[in-house]
Amino acid sequence: MNDDLHRILIKGGVTSPGELKDIITMLESAGLTSVNFGSRQDILFPLKDAKEEQLESISKFNTDIIGNRSYQNIVSSYVSADIFDMTHWLKGSTYLYILEGFDFLPKLKINITDPKQRLVPIFNGNLNFIASDNEDYWYLNIKLPHWKSSAFYPVLIYSWDINLISKQIEEIHEDISDVDELFFVMNKNLETNNKTIEKELKIPFQTFPYYEGMNRLGSDSYWLGLYWRNNKYDLSFLKEFCGFCLDNSIGKICITPWKSFVVKGIKKSSRPELERFLGKRGINVRHSQLEMNWHVPIDDGEALELKKFLVRSFDQNDISTYGLTFGISNEVGKRSHFASVIIEKNSLPTLVKEFEVRPSYNVLHFEHFDPNSQNYITYAQDIDKIELPGLLMELSKMYFDQLGRSGDTEETTSVEIIDAKTTLFQCQDCFTVYDEAFGDESLHILSGTKFQDLEDYECPVCSAPKKSFKETQIQLF
Secondary structure (H helix, E strand, O other): OOOEEEEEEEEEEHHHHHHHHHHHHHHHHOOEEEEEEOOOOEEEEOOOOOHHHHOOOOOOOOOOEEEEOOOEEEEEOOOHHOOOOOOOOOOOHHHHHHHHHHOOOOOEEEEEEEEOOOOOOOOOOOOEEOOOOOOOEEEEEEOOOOOOOEEEOEEEEEHHHHHHHHHHHHHHHHHHHOOOHHHHHHHHHOOOOEEOOOOOOOHHHHHOOOOOOOEEOOOOEEEEEOOOOOOOEEHHHHHHHHHHHHHHHOEEEEEEOOEEEEEEEHHHHHHHHHHHHHHHOOOOOOOOHHOOOOOOOOHHHHHEEEEEEEHHHHHHOOOOOOOOOOOOOOOOOOOOOOEEEEEEOOOOOOOOOOOOOOOOOEEEEEEOOOHHHEEEEEEEEEHHHHHHHHHHHHHHHHHHHHHOOOOHHHHOOOOOOOOOOOOOEEEOOOEEEEOOOOHHHOOOOOOOOOOOHHHOOOOOOOEEEHEEEEEEOOOOO
Protein backbone atom coordinates (compact mmCIF):
# COMPACT_ATOMS: atom_id res chain seq x y z
CA MET A 1 0.00 0.00 0.00
CA ASN A 2 1.20 3.53 -0.82
CA ASP A 3 2.49 5.10 2.42
CA ASP A 4 0.98 8.48 1.46
CA LEU A 5 -2.56 7.10 1.58
CA HIS A 6 -4.82 7.97 4.49
CA ARG A 7 -7.83 5.85 5.43
CA ILE A 8 -11.33 6.00 6.75
CA LEU A 9 -12.09 2.72 8.49
CA ILE A 10 -15.59 1.56 7.56
CA LYS A 11 -16.26 -0.85 10.42
CA GLY A 12 -17.25 -4.24 9.00
CA GLY A 13 -17.46 -2.70 5.52
CA VAL A 14 -20.92 -1.33 6.38
CA THR A 15 -21.94 2.32 6.14
CA SER A 16 -25.13 4.27 5.56
CA PRO A 17 -25.82 6.52 2.55
CA GLY A 18 -25.95 9.50 4.92
CA GLU A 19 -22.60 8.67 6.51
CA LEU A 20 -20.92 8.01 3.15
CA LYS A 21 -22.30 11.28 1.76
CA ASP A 22 -20.88 13.05 4.81
CA ILE A 23 -17.46 11.44 4.18
CA ILE A 24 -17.55 12.53 0.53
CA THR A 25 -18.32 16.13 1.50
CA MET A 26 -15.36 16.08 3.85
CA LEU A 27 -13.00 14.70 1.20
CA GLU A 28 -14.23 17.09 -1.49
CA SER A 29 -13.34 19.96 0.82
CA ALA A 30 -9.75 18.66 0.70
CA GLY A 31 -9.79 18.98 -3.10
CA LEU A 32 -10.17 15.27 -3.79
CA THR A 33 -12.21 14.02 -6.76
CA SER A 34 -11.91 10.25 -6.27
CA VAL A 35 -11.17 7.57 -3.66
CA ASN A 36 -9.95 3.98 -3.61
CA PHE A 37 -11.48 1.06 -1.75
CA GLY A 38 -9.10 -1.17 0.19
CA SER A 39 -9.01 -4.94 0.60
CA ARG A 40 -10.01 -4.54 4.27
CA GLN A 41 -13.24 -2.76 3.32
CA ASP A 42 -11.84 0.69 4.03
CA ILE A 43 -11.65 3.94 2.03
CA LEU A 44 -8.20 5.16 0.95
CA PHE A 45 -7.08 8.52 -0.42
CA PRO A 46 -3.99 10.75 -0.65
CA LEU A 47 -3.90 13.66 1.78
CA LYS A 48 -0.99 16.07 1.56
CA ASP A 49 -1.79 19.67 2.48
CA ALA A 50 -5.16 19.40 4.23
CA LYS A 51 -5.07 19.04 8.00
CA GLU A 52 -6.81 15.93 9.37
CA GLU A 53 -8.33 17.84 12.30
CA GLN A 54 -9.79 20.53 10.02
CA LEU A 55 -11.44 17.94 7.79
CA GLU A 56 -12.75 15.92 10.71
CA SER A 57 -14.42 19.04 12.11
CA ILE A 58 -16.56 19.19 8.95
CA SER A 59 -18.03 15.72 9.55
CA LYS A 60 -21.43 15.51 11.22
CA PHE A 61 -20.77 11.83 11.97
CA ASN A 62 -17.49 12.38 13.84
CA THR A 63 -15.58 10.49 11.16
CA ASP A 64 -11.89 9.91 11.90
CA ILE A 65 -9.18 10.11 9.24
CA ILE A 66 -6.49 7.54 10.02
CA GLY A 67 -2.95 8.34 9.04
CA ASN A 68 -1.33 5.83 11.41
CA ARG A 69 -0.76 2.60 9.45
CA SER A 70 -0.76 0.44 12.59
CA TYR A 71 -4.53 0.68 13.07
CA GLN A 72 -6.70 -1.89 11.29
CA ASN A 73 -10.25 -2.01 9.98
CA ILE A 74 -12.59 -4.77 11.18
CA VAL A 75 -13.64 -6.97 8.25
CA SER A 76 -17.04 -8.69 8.15
CA SER A 77 -19.11 -10.73 5.71
CA TYR A 78 -22.22 -8.63 6.34
CA VAL A 79 -22.07 -7.82 2.62
CA SER A 80 -22.77 -11.51 1.83
CA ALA A 81 -25.76 -11.91 4.17
CA ASP A 82 -29.01 -12.66 2.32
CA ILE A 83 -27.41 -12.63 -1.15
CA PHE A 84 -25.06 -15.65 -0.97
CA ASP A 85 -25.10 -18.94 0.97
CA MET A 86 -25.21 -18.30 4.69
CA THR A 87 -25.26 -20.05 8.08
CA HIS A 88 -28.89 -20.55 9.08
CA TRP A 89 -28.93 -18.30 12.16
CA LEU A 90 -26.57 -15.56 10.98
CA LYS A 91 -28.56 -12.53 9.83
CA GLY A 92 -27.39 -9.10 8.75
CA SER A 93 -28.65 -7.64 12.01
CA THR A 94 -26.33 -9.96 13.98
CA TYR A 95 -23.25 -8.46 12.33
CA LEU A 96 -24.52 -4.94 13.03
CA TYR A 97 -25.05 -5.64 16.75
CA ILE A 98 -21.57 -7.17 17.06
CA LEU A 99 -19.88 -4.33 15.16
CA GLU A 100 -21.72 -1.74 17.24
CA GLY A 101 -20.19 -3.30 20.36
CA PHE A 102 -16.62 -2.44 19.34
CA ASP A 103 -15.60 0.57 21.41
CA PHE A 104 -11.91 0.65 20.50
CA LEU A 105 -9.74 1.01 17.39
CA PRO A 106 -7.87 -2.30 16.94
CA LYS A 107 -4.29 -2.75 15.83
CA LEU A 108 -4.86 -6.47 15.28
CA LYS A 109 -6.69 -7.51 12.11
CA ILE A 110 -10.14 -8.81 13.08
CA ASN A 111 -12.35 -10.81 10.68
CA ILE A 112 -15.98 -11.72 11.50
CA THR A 113 -17.23 -14.07 8.81
CA ASP A 114 -19.67 -16.72 7.71
CA PRO A 115 -17.85 -19.90 6.56
CA LYS A 116 -20.46 -20.58 3.87
CA GLN A 117 -19.57 -17.53 1.76
CA ARG A 118 -16.50 -16.87 -0.40
CA LEU A 119 -16.65 -13.11 -1.03
CA VAL A 120 -14.96 -12.09 2.23
CA PRO A 121 -11.74 -13.71 3.51
CA ILE A 122 -12.00 -16.00 6.52
CA PHE A 123 -8.40 -16.59 7.63
CA ASN A 124 -6.35 -13.51 6.67
CA GLY A 125 -6.80 -11.71 10.00
CA ASN A 126 -5.03 -12.06 13.34
CA LEU A 127 -8.35 -12.84 15.08
CA ASN A 128 -10.72 -14.73 12.80
CA PHE A 129 -14.21 -15.21 14.24
CA ILE A 130 -16.04 -17.83 12.15
CA ALA A 131 -19.72 -18.65 12.65
CA SER A 132 -20.48 -22.15 13.98
CA ASP A 133 -23.68 -24.18 13.61
CA ASN A 134 -24.55 -23.25 17.21
CA GLU A 135 -26.62 -20.10 17.22
CA ASP A 136 -24.68 -17.03 18.38
CA TYR A 137 -21.40 -18.96 18.80
CA TRP A 138 -18.19 -18.60 16.83
CA TYR A 139 -14.94 -20.46 16.29
CA LEU A 140 -11.87 -18.28 16.86
CA ASN A 141 -8.84 -18.89 14.67
CA ILE A 142 -5.81 -16.94 15.91
CA LYS A 143 -2.54 -15.99 14.28
CA LEU A 144 -0.84 -13.24 16.24
CA PRO A 145 1.84 -11.18 14.43
CA HIS A 146 4.72 -12.97 16.19
CA TRP A 147 3.28 -16.49 15.85
CA LYS A 148 4.61 -18.76 13.10
CA SER A 149 1.31 -20.60 12.59
CA SER A 150 -2.36 -20.21 13.42
CA ALA A 151 -4.31 -22.10 16.08
CA PHE A 152 -7.93 -22.47 17.13
CA TYR A 153 -9.11 -21.16 20.48
CA PRO A 154 -10.26 -24.24 22.46
CA VAL A 155 -13.88 -23.06 23.00
CA LEU A 156 -16.60 -21.34 20.99
CA ILE A 157 -17.07 -17.60 21.56
CA TYR A 158 -20.46 -16.04 22.32
CA SER A 159 -21.52 -13.30 19.88
CA TRP A 160 -21.77 -10.63 22.55
CA ASP A 161 -18.31 -11.48 23.95
CA ILE A 162 -16.47 -10.89 20.65
CA ASN A 163 -15.70 -7.27 21.50
CA LEU A 164 -14.52 -8.09 25.06
CA ILE A 165 -12.30 -10.94 23.92
CA SER A 166 -10.83 -8.94 21.04
CA LYS A 167 -10.05 -6.01 23.32
CA GLN A 168 -8.42 -8.24 25.94
CA ILE A 169 -6.26 -10.06 23.38
CA GLU A 170 -5.26 -6.67 21.95
CA GLU A 171 -3.98 -5.63 25.37
CA ILE A 172 -1.98 -8.77 26.21
CA HIS A 173 -1.04 -10.43 22.92
CA GLU A 174 2.59 -9.28 22.68
CA ASP A 175 3.56 -11.43 25.68
CA ILE A 176 1.60 -14.54 24.62
CA SER A 177 3.52 -17.36 22.93
CA ASP A 178 0.79 -19.92 22.12
CA VAL A 179 -2.94 -20.55 22.27
CA ASP A 180 -2.83 -22.56 25.50
CA GLU A 181 -1.15 -19.70 27.33
CA LEU A 182 -3.65 -17.27 25.81
CA PHE A 183 -6.61 -19.37 26.95
CA PHE A 184 -5.21 -19.58 30.50
CA VAL A 185 -4.66 -15.81 30.77
CA MET A 186 -8.02 -14.97 29.21
CA ASN A 187 -9.88 -17.23 31.66
CA LYS A 188 -8.09 -15.55 34.55
CA ASN A 189 -8.89 -12.02 33.32
CA LEU A 190 -12.39 -12.37 31.83
CA GLU A 191 -15.68 -14.03 32.62
CA THR A 192 -17.31 -14.98 29.32
CA ASN A 193 -20.12 -17.19 28.07
CA ASN A 194 -18.05 -19.80 26.20
CA LYS A 195 -19.32 -23.07 24.76
CA THR A 196 -17.60 -26.42 24.27
CA ILE A 197 -16.53 -27.23 20.71
CA GLU A 198 -18.49 -30.32 19.71
CA LYS A 199 -17.08 -30.73 16.21
CA GLU A 200 -14.17 -29.46 14.15
CA LEU A 201 -14.81 -26.55 11.81
CA LYS A 202 -15.46 -27.70 8.25
CA ILE A 203 -15.58 -24.98 5.61
CA PRO A 204 -17.46 -26.02 2.46
CA PHE A 205 -15.73 -25.27 -0.82
CA GLN A 206 -17.41 -22.48 -2.74
CA THR A 207 -16.57 -21.05 -6.14
CA PHE A 208 -15.97 -17.32 -6.20
CA PRO A 209 -19.30 -15.53 -6.88
CA TYR A 210 -20.15 -12.96 -9.52
CA TYR A 211 -20.81 -9.87 -7.43
CA GLU A 212 -21.77 -7.16 -9.92
CA GLY A 213 -24.97 -5.94 -11.56
CA MET A 214 -28.64 -5.91 -10.59
CA ASN A 215 -29.69 -9.17 -8.95
CA ARG A 216 -32.91 -10.44 -7.46
CA LEU A 217 -33.18 -10.54 -3.64
CA GLY A 218 -36.29 -12.45 -2.65
CA SER A 219 -39.53 -11.82 -4.53
CA ASP A 220 -39.84 -8.03 -4.29
CA SER A 221 -36.37 -6.50 -3.98
CA TYR A 222 -32.91 -6.46 -5.58
CA TRP A 223 -29.25 -6.00 -4.74
CA LEU A 224 -26.75 -4.10 -6.87
CA GLY A 225 -23.00 -4.60 -7.14
CA LEU A 226 -20.80 -1.90 -8.71
CA TYR A 227 -17.15 -2.30 -9.73
CA TRP A 228 -14.63 0.12 -11.27
CA ARG A 229 -11.73 -1.59 -13.00
CA ASN A 230 -9.22 1.12 -12.01
CA ASN A 231 -10.49 1.29 -8.39
CA LYS A 232 -10.89 5.08 -8.60
CA TYR A 233 -14.43 5.90 -7.51
CA ASP A 234 -15.61 9.33 -8.59
CA LEU A 235 -16.78 11.32 -5.56
CA SER A 236 -19.42 13.27 -7.45
CA PHE A 237 -21.02 10.03 -8.68
CA LEU A 238 -20.87 8.44 -5.21
CA LYS A 239 -22.48 11.55 -3.72
CA GLU A 240 -25.34 11.44 -6.24
CA PHE A 241 -25.72 7.70 -5.63
CA CYS A 242 -25.99 8.28 -1.87
CA GLY A 243 -28.73 10.79 -2.62
CA PHE A 244 -30.60 8.17 -4.65
CA CYS A 245 -30.30 5.68 -1.78
CA LEU A 246 -31.60 8.22 0.74
CA ASP A 247 -34.55 9.13 -1.51
CA ASN A 248 -35.43 5.44 -1.92
CA SER A 249 -35.10 4.36 1.74
CA ILE A 250 -31.99 2.22 1.16
CA GLY A 251 -30.33 1.90 4.55
CA LYS A 252 -26.87 0.40 3.97
CA ILE A 253 -24.00 0.48 1.49
CA CYS A 254 -21.36 -2.27 1.78
CA ILE A 255 -17.73 -2.14 0.65
CA THR A 256 -16.35 -5.51 -0.47
CA PRO A 257 -12.71 -6.67 -0.10
CA TRP A 258 -12.59 -6.79 -3.92
CA LYS A 259 -12.61 -2.98 -4.18
CA SER A 260 -16.26 -2.76 -5.16
CA PHE A 261 -19.47 -2.01 -3.32
CA VAL A 262 -22.85 -3.67 -2.88
CA VAL A 263 -26.25 -2.20 -2.07
CA LYS A 264 -29.00 -4.47 -0.77
CA GLY A 265 -32.72 -3.92 -0.23
CA ILE A 266 -33.53 -2.05 -3.44
CA LYS A 267 -37.30 -2.06 -3.80
CA LYS A 268 -38.78 -3.47 -6.98
CA SER A 269 -40.51 -0.14 -7.59
CA SER A 270 -37.14 1.68 -7.40
CA ARG A 271 -35.40 -0.52 -9.96
CA PRO A 272 -36.45 1.37 -13.15
CA GLU A 273 -35.33 4.69 -11.66
CA LEU A 274 -32.00 3.17 -10.57
CA GLU A 275 -31.39 1.71 -14.04
CA ARG A 276 -32.06 5.14 -15.58
CA PHE A 277 -29.73 6.73 -13.00
CA LEU A 278 -26.88 4.35 -13.89
CA GLY A 279 -27.56 4.40 -17.63
CA LYS A 280 -27.54 8.21 -17.89
CA ARG A 281 -24.13 8.25 -16.23
CA GLY A 282 -22.75 5.50 -18.46
CA ILE A 283 -22.08 3.10 -15.59
CA ASN A 284 -21.06 -0.39 -16.75
CA VAL A 285 -22.59 -3.05 -14.49
CA ARG A 286 -21.56 -6.15 -16.43
CA HIS A 287 -17.77 -6.49 -16.37
CA SER A 288 -16.28 -9.84 -17.26
CA GLN A 289 -15.40 -11.97 -14.27
CA LEU A 290 -11.99 -12.36 -15.93
CA GLU A 291 -11.12 -8.94 -14.50
CA MET A 292 -13.27 -8.81 -11.35
CA ASN A 293 -11.56 -11.66 -9.50
CA TRP A 294 -8.24 -9.88 -8.91
CA HIS A 295 -6.43 -8.32 -5.95
CA VAL A 296 -4.01 -5.62 -7.08
CA PRO A 297 -1.99 -3.35 -4.73
CA ILE A 298 -3.50 0.12 -4.31
CA ASP A 299 -1.95 2.85 -6.47
CA ASP A 300 0.50 0.44 -8.14
CA GLY A 301 0.46 1.27 -11.84
CA GLU A 302 2.86 -1.54 -12.77
CA ALA A 303 0.71 -4.18 -11.04
CA LEU A 304 -2.43 -2.80 -12.71
CA GLU A 305 -0.76 -2.99 -16.12
CA LEU A 306 0.30 -6.59 -15.41
CA LYS A 307 -3.28 -7.46 -14.53
CA LYS A 308 -4.56 -5.87 -17.78
CA PHE A 309 -1.95 -7.81 -19.78
CA LEU A 310 -2.99 -11.12 -18.20
CA VAL A 311 -6.74 -10.44 -18.54
CA ARG A 312 -6.27 -9.62 -22.24
CA SER A 313 -4.39 -12.88 -22.69
CA PHE A 314 -7.20 -14.86 -21.02
CA ASP A 315 -9.79 -13.10 -23.15
CA GLN A 316 -7.90 -13.62 -26.42
CA ASN A 317 -7.51 -17.32 -25.66
CA ASP A 318 -11.15 -17.65 -24.55
CA ILE A 319 -10.09 -19.06 -21.16
CA SER A 320 -12.56 -19.59 -18.32
CA THR A 321 -11.45 -18.59 -14.82
CA TYR A 322 -14.88 -19.00 -13.24
CA GLY A 323 -14.46 -19.65 -9.52
CA LEU A 324 -10.75 -18.77 -9.48
CA THR A 325 -9.24 -15.62 -7.99
CA PHE A 326 -5.84 -14.01 -8.59
CA GLY A 327 -3.61 -11.71 -6.58
CA ILE A 328 -0.51 -9.70 -7.46
CA SER A 329 2.07 -9.12 -4.75
CA ASN A 330 5.02 -6.77 -5.19
CA GLU A 331 6.87 -8.18 -2.20
CA VAL A 332 8.10 -11.79 -1.90
CA GLY A 333 6.62 -13.59 1.09
CA LYS A 334 3.96 -10.93 1.73
CA ARG A 335 0.88 -13.01 0.95
CA SER A 336 -1.95 -11.34 2.82
CA HIS A 337 -4.10 -11.88 -0.25
CA PHE A 338 -6.82 -14.49 -0.13
CA ALA A 339 -6.74 -15.29 -3.84
CA SER A 340 -6.54 -18.83 -5.27
CA VAL A 341 -3.41 -17.93 -7.26
CA ILE A 342 -0.70 -15.39 -6.40
CA ILE A 343 1.72 -13.77 -8.86
CA GLU A 344 4.65 -12.62 -6.76
CA LYS A 345 7.18 -10.11 -8.11
CA ASN A 346 10.79 -10.84 -7.15
CA SER A 347 13.03 -8.09 -5.82
CA LEU A 348 15.92 -7.08 -8.04
CA PRO A 349 19.37 -8.24 -6.85
CA THR A 350 21.24 -5.41 -5.13
CA LEU A 351 24.23 -5.74 -7.48
CA VAL A 352 22.21 -5.03 -10.64
CA LYS A 353 19.91 -2.25 -9.45
CA GLU A 354 21.85 0.30 -11.46
CA PHE A 355 21.05 -1.56 -14.69
CA GLU A 356 17.72 -2.08 -16.41
CA VAL A 357 16.71 -5.68 -15.68
CA ARG A 358 13.43 -7.34 -16.58
CA PRO A 359 11.47 -8.32 -13.47
CA SER A 360 10.82 -11.97 -12.73
CA TYR A 361 7.87 -13.55 -10.97
CA ASN A 362 6.91 -16.54 -8.84
CA VAL A 363 3.52 -18.23 -9.22
CA LEU A 364 1.87 -19.90 -6.21
CA HIS A 365 -1.56 -21.33 -5.54
CA PHE A 366 -3.48 -22.57 -2.53
CA GLU A 367 -3.93 -26.30 -2.06
CA HIS A 368 -6.94 -27.36 -4.16
CA PHE A 369 -7.10 -23.67 -5.20
CA ASP A 370 -9.06 -23.04 -2.02
CA PRO A 371 -7.84 -20.00 0.01
CA ASN A 372 -9.38 -21.54 3.13
CA SER A 373 -6.86 -24.39 2.96
CA GLN A 374 -4.24 -21.86 4.21
CA ASN A 375 -1.51 -23.84 2.44
CA TYR A 376 0.38 -22.30 -0.50
CA ILE A 377 2.05 -24.44 -3.16
CA THR A 378 4.83 -23.03 -5.35
CA TYR A 379 4.05 -23.70 -9.02
CA ALA A 380 6.86 -21.79 -10.78
CA GLN A 381 9.75 -19.50 -9.83
CA ASP A 382 11.75 -16.76 -11.55
CA ILE A 383 9.40 -16.56 -14.52
CA ASP A 384 9.50 -13.82 -17.16
CA LYS A 385 6.33 -11.76 -17.65
CA ILE A 386 5.77 -13.18 -21.13
CA GLU A 387 5.55 -16.71 -19.66
CA LEU A 388 2.87 -15.83 -17.09
CA PRO A 389 -0.25 -16.13 -19.31
CA GLY A 390 0.60 -19.69 -20.35
CA LEU A 391 1.34 -20.74 -16.78
CA LEU A 392 -1.89 -19.24 -15.45
CA MET A 393 -3.88 -20.95 -18.20
CA GLU A 394 -2.27 -24.27 -17.18
CA LEU A 395 -3.31 -23.58 -13.59
CA SER A 396 -6.84 -22.77 -14.69
CA LYS A 397 -7.08 -26.15 -16.43
CA MET A 398 -5.62 -27.86 -13.35
CA TYR A 399 -8.26 -26.16 -11.21
CA PHE A 400 -11.14 -27.41 -13.35
CA ASP A 401 -9.58 -30.86 -13.63
CA GLN A 402 -9.49 -31.33 -9.84
CA LEU A 403 -12.79 -29.52 -9.15
CA GLY A 404 -15.02 -31.81 -7.12
CA ARG A 405 -12.42 -34.60 -7.03
CA SER A 406 -10.14 -33.55 -4.19
CA GLY A 407 -10.77 -34.03 -0.50
CA ASP A 408 -14.00 -35.06 1.16
CA THR A 409 -16.46 -33.86 -1.47
CA GLU A 410 -19.42 -34.01 0.90
CA GLU A 411 -17.76 -31.52 3.26
CA THR A 412 -15.47 -29.49 1.02
CA THR A 413 -17.35 -28.71 -2.15
CA SER A 414 -20.74 -27.48 -3.20
CA VAL A 415 -19.79 -27.22 -6.86
CA GLU A 416 -21.33 -29.44 -9.50
CA ILE A 417 -19.36 -29.86 -12.72
CA ILE A 418 -21.50 -29.62 -15.84
CA ASP A 419 -20.81 -32.06 -18.63
CA ALA A 420 -19.01 -30.13 -21.38
CA LYS A 421 -21.25 -31.71 -24.05
CA THR A 422 -24.52 -30.64 -22.41
CA THR A 423 -26.50 -28.03 -24.34
CA LEU A 424 -27.45 -25.13 -22.07
CA PHE A 425 -29.17 -21.77 -22.37
CA GLN A 426 -27.24 -18.83 -20.93
CA CYS A 427 -28.41 -15.32 -20.05
CA GLN A 428 -26.30 -12.87 -22.03
CA ASP A 429 -26.76 -10.16 -19.39
CA CYS A 430 -25.51 -11.97 -16.27
CA PHE A 431 -24.43 -15.42 -17.62
CA THR A 432 -26.94 -17.39 -15.53
CA VAL A 433 -27.49 -20.85 -17.04
CA TYR A 434 -30.77 -22.71 -17.63
CA ASP A 435 -30.21 -26.47 -17.84
CA GLU A 436 -33.19 -28.46 -19.09
CA ALA A 437 -32.02 -31.47 -17.07
CA PHE A 438 -32.56 -29.56 -13.82
CA GLY A 439 -35.26 -27.00 -14.66
CA ASP A 440 -35.43 -23.98 -12.35
CA GLU A 441 -36.43 -24.74 -8.78
CA SER A 442 -36.55 -21.03 -7.82
CA LEU A 443 -39.38 -20.52 -10.34
CA HIS A 444 -41.00 -23.95 -9.72
CA ILE A 445 -39.99 -25.24 -13.19
CA LEU A 446 -39.66 -29.02 -13.13
CA SER A 447 -36.54 -30.88 -14.24
CA GLY A 448 -36.75 -31.99 -17.87
CA THR A 449 -38.69 -28.90 -18.97
CA LYS A 450 -37.58 -27.86 -22.46
CA PHE A 451 -36.45 -24.27 -22.79
CA GLN A 452 -38.65 -23.76 -25.84
CA ASP A 453 -41.69 -24.77 -23.76
CA LEU A 454 -41.18 -22.02 -21.19
CA GLU A 455 -43.70 -19.17 -21.34
CA ASP A 456 -42.95 -15.67 -20.03
CA TYR A 457 -39.64 -16.96 -18.62
CA GLU A 458 -37.19 -14.43 -17.22
CA CYS A 459 -33.74 -14.79 -15.69
CA PRO A 460 -34.05 -15.67 -11.98
CA VAL A 461 -30.98 -13.52 -11.19
CA CYS A 462 -31.25 -10.32 -13.26
CA SER A 463 -34.85 -10.60 -14.62
CA ALA A 464 -33.72 -10.43 -18.27
CA PRO A 465 -36.42 -11.78 -20.66
CA LYS A 466 -36.28 -15.19 -22.29
CA LYS A 467 -34.98 -13.71 -25.55
CA SER A 468 -31.78 -12.73 -23.70
CA PHE A 469 -30.83 -16.42 -23.36
CA LYS A 470 -28.56 -17.97 -25.98
CA GLU A 471 -28.08 -21.67 -26.67
CA THR A 472 -24.53 -22.58 -25.75
CA GLN A 473 -22.16 -25.25 -24.54
CA ILE A 474 -19.99 -24.53 -21.52
CA GLN A 475 -16.52 -25.98 -22.03
CA LEU A 476 -14.74 -26.55 -18.75
CA PHE A 477 -11.71 -28.47 -19.98
